[in-house]
Amino acid sequence: MDLLDLIYPPKCIFCGALMEKKKGKLCVCPSCLNELPRTEDRDIPVLQGVERVFVPLKYEGMVRSSLLDLKFSYRSANASSYAALIAPRIKKEEFDLITCVPVSRSTRRKRGFDQSELIAEELSRLTGVPFSKLLLKCARNKVQSTLSTREERQENVKGVFKARTGSDPRGKNILLVDDIITTGATVSECAAVLRNAGASSVSVCALALA
Numbered sequence: 122m123d124l125l126d127l128i129y130p131p132k133c134i135f136c137g138a139l140m141e142k143k144k145g146k147l148c149v150c151p152s153c154l155n156e157l158p159r160t161e162d163r164d165i166p167v168l169q170g171v172e173r174v175f176v177p178l179k180y181e182g183m184v185r186s187s188l189l190d191l192k193f194s195y196r197s198a199n200a201s202s203y204a205a206l207i208a209p210r211i212k213k214e215e216f217d218l219i220t221c222v223p224v225s226r227s228t229r230r231k232r233g234f235d236q237s238e239l240i241a242e243e244l245s246r247l248t249g250v251p252f253s254k255l256l257l258k259c260a261r262n263k264v265q266s267t268l269s270t271r272e273e274r275q276e277n278v279k280g281v282f283k284a285r286t287g288s289d290p291r292g293k294n295i296l297l298v299d300d301i302i303t304t305g306a307t308v309s310e311c312a313a314v315l316r317n318a319g320a321s322s323v324s325v326c327a328l329a330l331a
């Protein structure tokens with residue numbers, strides 16, 4: 122146990138129960154770990170232009186409340202547990218770079234952090250695949266969750282992202298990280314931008330599937 126764990130005893134990110142010890146980066150109590158709404162292979166969507174999709178959990182119950190909590194308060198510590206839940210599915214040798222779906226500068230300023238970026242950085246530490254910010258959100262759009270149809274969501278993200286100046290996705294197999302996947306419109310658009318910038322392949326991972 123490290124000193125920080127003694128000063129701030131780790132609490133389960135889903136139910137808040139005090140934990141005697143963490144399992145590596147995973148701060149989830151045994152009973153929540155047992156009850157997590159896990160996805161099955163048949164739940165995972167096929168997304169156009171995306172090589173593979175990794176999403177361990179469903180966006181419901183305790184997963185939903187935990188993600189809402191991270192988004193609207195400042196519990197950035199949750200990100201390391203989220204990454205620890207995704208990491209077992211990721212094979213280091215299949216990827217050259219990890220990157221994330223970016224939020225706008227104003228959203229980042231308002232929240233103080235970018236949750237997909239935090240998850241991506243932790244995932245990079247856990248897997249050993251380097252993290253690089255390859256994308257930029259360059260236009261304003263509506264919040265995807267306010268739109269109901271797939272078509273509206275696709276239209277809403279068109280032209281909103283671009284490759285960052287100085288980043289070089291050419292020839293790389295990239296793992297793109299988001300927090301929640303709903304229709305996949307956002308990650309598909311980001312994947313298209315990365316492929317247009319020369320990426321060899323883009324796979325996607327997220328904590329939860331809505």
Ligand SMILES: [Zn+2]
Nearest residue numbers: 133136150153
């Ligand atoms: Zn718990």
